[in-house]
Amino acid sequence: MISVDVTLNDAGQVTDVVMDGHADHGDYGHDIVCAGASAVLFGSVNAIMGLTSEKTRYQL
Numbered sequence: 488m489i490s491v492d493v494t495l496n497d498a499g500q501v502t503d504v505v506m507d508g509h510a511d512h513g514d515y516g517h518d519i520v521c522a523g524a525s526a527v528l529f530g531s532v533n534a535i536m537g538l539t540s541e542k543t544r545y546q547l
Contacts, residue, residue, distance in 0.1 A: 489524050504528070 489510055494503035506528050510520035536543050 489521065491528075504531075 489506065489508040492503075492505045492507075493501055496502050506524065509515070510518055510524065512518045512520040532543065532545055535541075
């Protein structure tokens with residue numbers, strides 16, 4: 488199962504997002520569900536980086 492944990496600060500702002508796990512829909516490297524989840528997360532990070540002046544740290 489893929490899990491996503493989002494941490495908010497006291498102001499309700501996102502401070503941390505962690506995605507972990509595997510969808511087990513297909514073999515490693517051939518799982519379209521995992522690929523879709525990764526694409527959504529990468530798109531979100533790219534949008535945040537493109538639309539804000541905040542420094543964004545990320546780890547793959």
